[in-house]
Amino acid sequence: MATKMRTFSREEVSKHNRRDDLWVIIEDSVYDLTHFAEEHPGGLPVIMDPEIAGQDATAAFYGLHRHEVLSKPEYQLLRIGVVEGVEAIKILGGRGPQLSRVPHAEPTWLAEGYHSPYYNQSHRDFQMAMRLLFSEVVMPDALVKEETGGQPSQEVMDKLMDCNLPAMRLGPGKHLQGRKLMYGIVKPEEYDYFHELILNQELARSVMRGYGDAILSGLVIGLPPVINFGNEQLKARVVPEALSGKKTICLAISEAQAGSDVSGLHTTAVKTPDGEHWIINGSKKWITNGVYADYFTVGCKTEDGLTVILVERSPGLETRPIKTSYSSSPGTAFVTFDNVKVPVSNTLGGEGNGIFVILSNFNHERWVMCCCSARSQMLVVEECLKWMNQRIVEGDDPTQGALRSRVAAMIARAETTQNWLENITHQMCNMSYKEQAKKLAGPISLLKSYATQAAQDSAKDAMQIFGSHGLQKTGVGLFVEHYYRTVPFDALLGGAEDVLSDLGVRQALRAMPKNTRL
Numbered sequence: 001m002a003t004k005m006r007t008f009s010r011e012e013v014s015k016h017n018r019r020d021d022l023w024v025i026i027e028d029s030v031y032d033l034t035h036f037a038e039e040h041p042g043g044l045p046v047i048m049d050p051e052i053a054g055q056d057a058t059a060a061f062y063g064l065h066r067h068e069v070l071s072k073p074e075y076q077l078l079r080i081g082v083v084e085g086v087e088a089i090k091i092l093g094g095r096g097p098q099l100s101r102v103p104h105a106e107p108t109w110l111a112e113g114y115h116s117p118y119y120n121q122s123h124r125d126f127q128m129a130m131r132l133l134f135s136e137v138v139m140p141d142a143l144v145k146e147e148t149g150g151q152p153s154q155e156v157m158d159k160l161m162d163c164n165l166p167a168m169r170l171g172p173g174k175h176l177q178g179r180k181l182m183y184g185i186v187k188p189e190e191y192d193y194f195h196e197l198i199l200n201q202e203l204a205r206s207v208m209r210g211y212g213d214a215i216l217s218g219l220v221i222g223l224p225p226v227i228n229f230g231n232e233q234l235k236a237r238v239v240p241e242a243l244s245g246k247k248t249i250c251l252a253i254s255e256a257q258a259g260s261d262v263s264g265l266h267t268t269a270v271k272t273p274d275g276e277h278w279i280i281n282g283s284k285k286w287i288t289n290g291v292y293a294d295y296f297t298v299g300c301k302t303e304d305g306l307t308v309i310l311v312e313r314s315p316g317l318e319t320r321p322i323k324t325s326y327s328s329s330p331g332t333a334f335v336t337f338d339n340v341k342v343p344v345s346n347t348l349g350g351e352g353n354g355i356f357v358i359l360s361n362f363n364h365e366r367w368v369m370c371c372c373s374a375r376s377q378m379l380v381v382e383e384c385l386k387w388m389n390q391r392i393v394e395g396d397d398p399t400q401g402a403l404r405s406r407v408a409a410m411i412a413r414a415e416t417t418q419n420w421l422e423n424i425t426h427q428m429c430n431m432s433y434k435e436q437a438k439k440l441a442g443p444i445s446l447l448k449s450y451a452t453q454a455a456q457d458s459a460k461d462a463m464q465i466f467g468s469h470g471l472q473k474t475g476v477g478l479f480v481e482h483y484y485r486t487v488p489f490d491a492l493l494g495g496a497e498d499v500l501s502d503l504g505v506r507q508a509l510r511a512m513p514k515n516t517r518l
């Protein structure tokens with residue numbers, strides 16, 4: 001049974017304003033900071049200020065801290081009572097499992113009183129279960145590992161495996177057959193691209209960018225070529241190992257000299273005289289999950305052009321971590337191949353068909369990135385609106401109007417990205433894979449290009465709104481700092497912005513009836 005809190009009048013609190021007896025009021029509660037003040041990360045003098053010590057420090061507190069600070073158990077112990085005559089206040093803070101009530105912080109279909117044609121009860125049940133899983137199991141681990149750079153803990157990975165998260169991250173398809181998805185909440189045959197959109201968006205909402213990539217990002221891009229183009233024997237061995245989390249797989253295409261321009265790859269695969277093996281030489285760079293991967297889906301230059309080969313970690317293959325601007329959790333690697341011997345039966349999609357294998361992956365990969373970008377943009381809008389709501393601005397500050405107009409632009413971008421994404425997802429649900437490749441390559445490229453530009457613009461706006469707080473890795477600006485630092489990365493992965501815009505327009509021109517005139 002919860003113990004009843006003591007009640008203090010404001011006058012009584014005001015008497016505790018000395019170094020050896022120091023109380024403050026925050027919202028409806030009284031905190032005894034006498035012993036904490038010495039260790040306070042913001043220092044003692046700020047709390048000894050006559051306007052703070054023994055006074056209502058709510059405005060000052062929320063001008064400098066996130067609400068999460070007060071919910072930490074060690075700081076909850078400082079709470080000694082409540083203020084007489086003040087109604088109990090339930091603060092809506094943090095990123096718990098509950099739906100946010102901040103306008104534009106959730107996609108419309110999750111906002112109370114709004115409607116959407118795209119989602120049914122199965123999506124709603126799935127979303128609730130996903131949010132619970134991510135906020136209660138994954139997020140606490142993510143907050144630690146993002147800083148320390150470690151991989152997600154085994155306990156977290158085991159829980160993600162229990163609900164078949166790796167298989168669900170690959171989207172609808174045969175690979176889901178016979179699996180219990182999300183504790184049975186959704187049947188494999190019902191699982192559609194909106195379920196997958198929800199999965200990606202809950203992940204993007206809950207974890208920071210680096211940790212998110214550590215949760216099997218390599219599998220999302222590295223395994224489909226095996227599923228779609230591997231021989232039966234290879235699939236029977238590798239797919240279950242990867243989907244059960246026993247082995248890690250990554251995609252290794254980009255190179256130091258060529259970037260992601262597949263026509264300029266230098267890594268070679270040459271057949272042994274008996275024609276049984278490939279001998280691979282060269283290197284790959286910026287390979288997500290590469291540091292700890294067991295399998296590498298590798299693009300190689302061969303006699304017939306470009307060939308994709310599944311390479312197992314074996315003698316001659318080495319990986320080294322690359323220090324990046326985000327966390328080391330995803331194990332971004334430099335991979336070298338020194339006469340690595342691989343059976344020819346590990347060829348994916350046939351010799352010389354590498355471009356086709358690589359391109360067939362792109363639509364899904366880019367769409368996944370759009371899901372995450374749209375959701376992160378909403379999160380940044382939420383951070384900005386919360387900050388504007390909690391921070392008290394003294395007097396008539398003329399910059400406030402300008403900041404509001406920045407938030408207006410951010411909301412417009414986030415809503416545009418999400419609404420366009422939902423429309424494309426609806427098309428994906430109603431098209432065969434072949435049709436998707438034909439009709440959606442252009443729109444998905446354009447959406448990805450738009451989303452990553454919008455995200456970078458919103459990161460800049462958010463930085464202006466948070467001011468210098470946005471430079472800090474701790475405190476109120478923690479999320480915005482991370483977002484601003486890592487968001488440009490999305491504009492490069494899966495095709496650079498300019499390349500994708502160009503591709504989208506070229507596809508549109510190709511689809512034009514040739515006899516169209518002004």
Ligand code: HEM
Binds near residue numbers: 033052057066078
């Ligand atoms: C229950 C009371 C308080 C607790 C538990 C607390 C805790 C903290 C913590 C953990 C930080 C590190 C940054 C962060 O994580 O947000 C911090 C920073 C700070 N705190 Fe407090 N604080 C309290 C009250 C106050 C009050 C009343 C003031 C008065 C103005 C204050 C002023 C500051 C300042 C100036 C900083 C440095 C800000 C920064 O680094 O951005 N704190 N506090």
